[in-house]
Amino acid sequence: MASVASIFALLAVIGFLILSAAKFAKYSKFNQHSRFDLYPVPKEGNGRGEYGGSYMEEDLWWEKPRSINHVAELVDMGKEMFFIRKLFMNQPSLWVPSMLFHGGIYFMMLFSVLLLIAAFVASPVLETITTVVGVIGFCCALLGCLLLLIRRLTDASLAAYTTPIEYFNLILIAAVLITGIISWLSAANVFEVARSIVTFNFAELPGIVVLHLILLGIMMLYIPASKMGHYAGKFFTFHSVLWNNEPNLPGNAVNSAVKASNAAGATVKWSAPHASPAPAPAPEPIAEEA
């Protein structure tokens, strides 16, 4: 059983990567669409990104070089990815549990990487750092997860929108975290288990560890298939939709894509009367030759 659980957990990590890539691929197919710019767009140069200005503030903008501030864009992305800035600005009370949760997950990801290294490199210092990172990760993620669950259950305005599966998502993550905490605190040495898995040298494991590994595997496969795969969604909502203000000008990539899209046409047509092209006017009756 231990070896099955270990292999499943390993495969699940690979599955996570493949399914996440598939999600990116799914949305990339729809990248050619209308413009939906929404300002501020942080990459706008000449200081415009800060107040929400754009190149369209310039007279004859299409004749002028565009100023793009990639650093500002990266900084903005970083704030959103690592600190969920929009939530902090607009709903601080929800930001606290959400930040704990997401911050905890980032620590868990770091913990996994350190664990992988520690499986090959025996170093007490590395083990100490890994343990500290893991403790922070488990505690913050679990606390955040439980607070989010409580908030969702007790705040009527959130509960009105929450579906059973969305509670299930949080409960699944909490279960993974709780079984992990019990496993590593009392049942097994996390470094030894990690070493045995990555070297395919499977040892017998206590039941709780087996349960943890199976739940972890399920979660890894489930995340990209569920709305928890929003790390992929968020890439597109910002980069492909809200911040995508590239104009369609002769010779540029947008123009080529527009032409290709127009040439391809649509296989499905809308049905309202005005959606069909008007029939050509009937030709004038030609008088019969006498």
Next chain:
Amino acid sequence: MSKDTKHLRPRDLGRDVAVLSPTDDLKPLPSTFDASLEPEFKEFKDEWAETYCASLDGFVAIDTLKRPETKEEEEEFVRKFLSGLEKLFQDSNKNAVQPLALNMEFCAKCNTCSEACHIYEESNGDEIYRPSFRVDVLRRIYKKHFTTAGKMLGGFVGADIELNWETIARLAELSYRCNLCRRCAQACPMGLDNGLAAREIRKIFSQEMGIAPKAIHEKGTELQLKVGSTTGMTTPAFVDTAEFIEEDIEERTGRSFKFPMDKEGADVLLIHNAGEFIAWPDNPAAFAILLDEAGVDWTLSSEMCAYDGVNYGAWYDDIQAKKIAAKQFEVAKKLGVKRIVMGECGHAHKAIAVSADRMFAAEDKVPVESFLPLMLTLVREGRLKFDPSKNNFPVTLHDPCNYVRQMGIVQPQREIIRACTTDFREMTPHGVDNYCCGGGSGFAIMNNQNFSDFRNHVSARKKLEQIINAFGEDFENPDVLKYVCAPCSNCKGTIRELLKDYKITAKYNVQYSGLVELMVNALVSMEKPFFEFLEE
């Protein structure tokens, strides 16, 4: 009472009640405004409820959405709705499927977008006006009918809304309780856009079922495509009107000018919202005075759709939007102008400069810009000389969502106002964080049944509050003339109604108009005031 329905859930949309959530709990206006001046709501007529869908909140937006007479008609209605919904996710909707699909899949149900919405705020948190409410209804229907998880797991994944005429009609009405201002999208941590999604709902009804408010479809895009303008003005009528304005303004201000018409090869083709020529003729006149004074090589067009820059398709229908934009570009190409410059109309700006940008190959278009950077260039180059003391009254600026939040044109108008006025007062908040005037997405021109009440009391309430607050203590003093600068025809129309219905001009001496009128009034070369309200 909407107080009792604050916690409606999306799946309650079909609840069997006469009115799901009556709009009767609005936020009070600032205390500097005499609350007794707030106008009454129109008296409700039972025949509206018998004919249309008035069961959402007691208002009727869609005067083509008629109740079915037979069970078969109802079933056909449901079938067509589902067919339209499916098409939103097929190649029939290539231009918007990505943001919509992202919204369907990734909403975290965090409600962070709610507080950003002026309609939700001003209704004191009426659940049905929450930006995520209508989209969650759509999501649940979509899941139930078009996803494997929804078909297999039903209510467990939220696929739990039963469809009948009332439910679908309420959703249609609900898509017309959003100004499409996209302020909520700025706040969403996932980058999801509930404004865009509301427009997608409108598209199902229009593009698949042929259902849209008459004011924007039959008397809007269809009329424009037929006669050239949503005002109903034909080319000869337009040319006559322009000539009449030339004479009238000269008589009143002593300033003579001519509207150049169909001038081939001009640098600038200026396209106005044709409503300006009828409702606010001072506006196109002011443009003409400024461009002439600065020596710009410009022209108007008298051709179909190009003397009217509006494109109501931007509010509800991609097919109509494309037809109108195609005509506008065609005229500009034929005239051989170097650029199209959009006058003071926000949605016309966005429709042609942004929404239509990827509809056609670049070679089939003419570059488009806003009037604002052009005017700023003329000011900076000293081609327009102002005496700001001629505008020595407090001025506040409304930022039209379409070219501010949705095009990033923020600073030029501010630099111009500072150059031609003496007492500029920003609204709070302003710039890209502005609030919609409340007339966005068609509301400004929708006056059927009691819908103007929704606009004047609910969707425009936040703007009214901002206007009142922008003037601080001066608001109450009728001896201080105050000016709301609204450089957009739709916004101006909404603000005109507010100032009239709430007696704000009469009681508090608050005037309104556009930006170019302020500029002309401050021109050193003007001998008489340009504003009628400054005349003795």
